[in-house]
Amino acid sequence: MSVAKQLYQLQEIDLEIESKEQALKQIASQLGENQRVVRVQTKLASENQHLEELRRQQHSAEWEIDDLVGKLATAEKELYSGRISNPKELTNLQHEVGGLKTRRNQLEDKALEIMDKVELTEASVATISNQLKTVEAEWHRQQQQLSAEMEQLKTRLSELKHKRQLLLAEIDPQIVEFYHELGRQKGRAVAKVEQGICSSCRISLPITDLQRTRSGNLVQCSSCGRILFQA
Numbered sequence: 062m063s064v065a066k067q068l069y070q071l072q073e074i075d076l077e078i079e080s081k082e083q084a085l086k087q088i089a090s091q092l093g094e095n096q097r098v099v100r101v102q103t104k105l106a107s108e109n110q111h112l113e114e115l116r117r118q119q120h121s122a123e124w125e126i127d128d129l130v131g132k133l134a135t136a137e138k139e140l141y142s143g144r145i146s147n148p149k150e151l152t153n154l155q156h157e158v159g160g161l162k163t164r165r166n167q168l169e170d171k172a173l174e175i176m177d178k179v180e181l182t183e184a185s186v187a188t189i190s191n192q193l194k195t196v197e198a199e200w201h202r203q204q205q206q207l208s209a210e211m212e213q214l215k216t217r218l219s220e221l222k223h224k225r226q227l228l229l230a231e232i233d234p235q236i237v238e239f240y241h242e243l244g245r246q247k248g249r250a251v252a253k254v255e256q257g258i259c260s261s262c263r264i265s266l267p268i269t270d271l272q273r274t275r276s277g278n279l280v281q282c283s284s285c286g287r288i289l290f291q292a
């Protein structure tokens with residue numbers, strides 16, 4: 062195998078290692094990331110808190126109604142007992158009964174209103190709970206998939222690194238050093254020749270360079286300086 066071909070293979074391996082390491086980094090950042098789940102959990106907690114508050118209001122209204130009903134019964138009993146003969150006292154008591162009734166009706170309306178809100182909020186809690194189940198299941202699936210992808214990437218990376226070691230052992234260390242230096246300068250050290258053109262800088266190569274490249278010599282592109290490789 063010509064040195065140019067070995068260097069080209071080395072470059073292919075290096076590029077794949079780079080992209081696989083990038084992918085691995087991205088997966089590592091996604092693993093354990095559960096913002097979406099936390100968002101729905103927070104929403105559910107807040108809705109549950111709202112429901113608790115409404116139930117507290119409901120109980121308090123019911124308790125107040127019970128209290129009023131008791132007071133009203135006592136007042137009415139007094140009113141119809143026949144014990145009161147003073148007209149002014151009677152009128153006052155009638156007013157008191159009237160007032161208590163008005164207050165009771167108002168409270169009953171309020172209690173109904175709260176009950177409606179409780180029902181709506183209960184439905185909302187049920188919806189969000191279901192949503193949470195879906196999001197959590199999706200998250201678990203995604204995490205499993207990411208873990209599997211990560212394992213595949215790790216396996217491929219260790220294969221690539223092994224191949225790289227084997228290839229490096231076959232190339233003159235000085236040429237490897239030159240390849241790395243060129244790579245640092247230009248991003249990619251080796252350029253493929255396609256139809257007489259350097260695929261990196263698109264220049265037409267002189268016939269002599271093409272011939273030397275074809276016979277396995279280490280030739281640099283006269284324009285971009287990359288090592289030329291002809292398949």
Ligand SMILES: [Zn+2]
Pocket residue numbers: 252259260261262263264282283284285286287
């Ligand atoms: Zn070139």
